[in-house]
Amino acid sequence: MSGWVTVAGLGPGAEDLVTPEVSAALAEATDVIGYIPYVARIAPRPGLTLHATDNRVELDRAAHALELAGAGRRVVVVSSGDPGVFAMASALFEALEADPRHAALDIRILPGITAMLAAAARAGAPLGHDFCAINLSDNLKPFALIERRLRHAARGDFAMAFYNPRSSSRPHQFARVLEILREECGSDPLITFARAVSTPDERLVTISLSEAQPGMADMRTVVLLGNSATRRVGRWIYTPRRAEDAP
Amino acid sequence: MSGWVTVAGLGPGAEDLVTPEVSAALAEATDVIGYIPYVARIAPRPGLTLHATDNRVELDRAAHALELAGAGRRVVVVSSGDPGVFAMASALFEALEADPRHAALDIRILPGITAMLAAAARAGAPLGHDFCAINLSDNLKPFALIERRLRHAARGDFAMAFYNPRSSSRPHQFARVLEILREECGSDPLITFARAVSTPDERLVTISLSEAQPGMADMRTVVLLGNSATRRVGRWIYTPRRAEDAP
Structure with missing residues (x-):
């Protein structure tokens, strides 16, 4: 199966502010990557690997997501709020620009309720x-x-x-x-x-x-x-x- | 049962961008009020009255929602996108300001994915x-x-x-x-x-x-x-x- 990477917004905190679109992506993921408190919101399950990292490594995290997706994994990068508002979407495109090997990857940005x-x-x-x-x-x-x-x-x-x-x-x-x-x-x-x-x-x-x-x-x-x-x-x-x- | 009014954002169009919080409010509503194409997105069911109006009557629509809630109805005013971004939330508060009889009403604004x-x-x-x-x-x-x-x-x-x-x-x-x-x-x-x-x-x-x-x-x-x-x-x-x- 071919890999993909999705950058998903978890909203401000409450579970009933997570869109069904984001929930569906999380249900299909093999890997979830993000800042420690956001990854802590994701329920563990068999077949899902959680990668929680510190807040200051956005670009490393984005590059890691591209690597995993390039290797066939189904990766969700989680942001709080909306991923396009001061969050992980820009970092992902910066990593993509820096590493054109991943230009053909299946990438999706899923909006969320921003703070x-x-x-x-x-x-x-x-x-x-x-x-x-x-x-x-x-x-x-x-x-x-x-x-x-x-x-x-x-x-x-x-x-x-x-x-x-x-x-x-x-x-x-x-x-x-x-x-x-x-x-x-x-x-x-x-x-x-x-x-x-x-x-x-x-x-x-x-x-x-x-x-x-x-x-x-x-x-x-x-x-x-x-x-x-x-x-x-x-x-x-x-x-x-x-x-x-x-x- | 005491009435309430909720102004809810339906997001930009796709059903999987409607938050569970908004879906839950719609499931409890007795009345849905809004601009014709937004109300058209709400599935009819027994016990639910749909009030679809033209786009130029935001303030009348907001006053109507307050009246219904004041009479004990459970009212959802639907906006596309987010109700607080160029949509119905401000109109509701304008109507509230114009008619202080409704000051004690149970009012909630539910955010949505804005365009x-x-x-x-x-x-x-x-x-x-x-x-x-x-x-x-x-x-x-x-x-x-x-x-x-x-x-x-x-x-x-x-x-x-x-x-x-x-x-x-x-x-x-x-x-x-x-x-x-x-x-x-x-x-x-x-x-x-x-x-x-x-x-x-x-x-x-x-x-x-x-x-x-x-x-x-x-x-x-x-x-x-x-x-x-x-x-x-x-x-x-x-x-x-x-x-x-x-x-």
Whole structure:
């Protein structure tokens, strides 16, 4: 039987947010590869080999998946959320570019519920108008580029979703992000810290940007910033569909 | 039994992209409300009333859902894709804001696979780095705001996803969008026209922005624009995870 590799999104955590398409791919797999906590979500069964690796080896993991598929294995690379949003799909194509031997492989990317959409649904509809998704980690890009994007997103009055807002290796950077946003956002928009949505550890806090503290985020948090029109209705927040141009 | 209202995302079209969470809500519903083609995806069964309405009555539809739930019905408002991305969740909260009688209702928003993520997965990983989602319809916002957001998104070198790129009521506007993007994008980025992803009518075309023609999009198309680093690898396109700041 010929091998294949699929990069699949497991969604934010709850099993009932995994699509049937992803479940079917996992049921056919001989090998599952991914970051330790994501592989831990896959039930072991005879004939399935689980390959759990550390978070900092995305490219090695992708190359390993291509090797196994090239050797005839049926490989699922698991990501949390959606594999195309700050996750394993880009790493797989980087590995493919680096090793053209695998150009003819059967590759599929299976979408999933990404963290910002799960968090937005829990909060209401803060991304109900135009929005940006920005990865705040500076592992693979300079902070100057992050700053430039934050300023343009704010000047365009986009709502924003921030992935990887804060880690122990760069505790001060998110404080700088909040400063930049306060400089740029003329209004005082609502900001939601959504941690571990759809898991037992889920916690949501919505406050105004001026009240936000860096310590409110960690690496399990996605942060949603409203635009100038985002508002509360009861316990919900939402961004209206209707908008005027700014003065 | 007390009523509830759930706004649920059906994903882009294929049944195996509907989450189990959404399927479970539909199985418990007494009423399903939505735009005609989305309600047509729901299998009739005894005890379930289907309410299919035209696309231009989102607020009436949301108010109707609140009324039914307030009267004790179990109501699912169906959206395609994700309900929080240019869909029915914001309309529901607008209706709630307009009618505080329903403030105590049991409301849930259930996320779904939004069109840009399904399209990106089919194309490869064009949204693998920071990106913006922009609704190009000017039904509810002035074109000047759309133009401002396009220019900021381009100056921030964001990848972009465009919803509702073109309709018969505004055939010329998407041509203007392409002009603005060509003015702003110093490179000649890749652009993907993804129509009806995951349905039998699916069709994907990737070309360079300079080759794009307005007629390549219609209302069933989501358009993905790469950033300056987005490239092809074999039949795929992807945006690398690593980025430098622009000069």
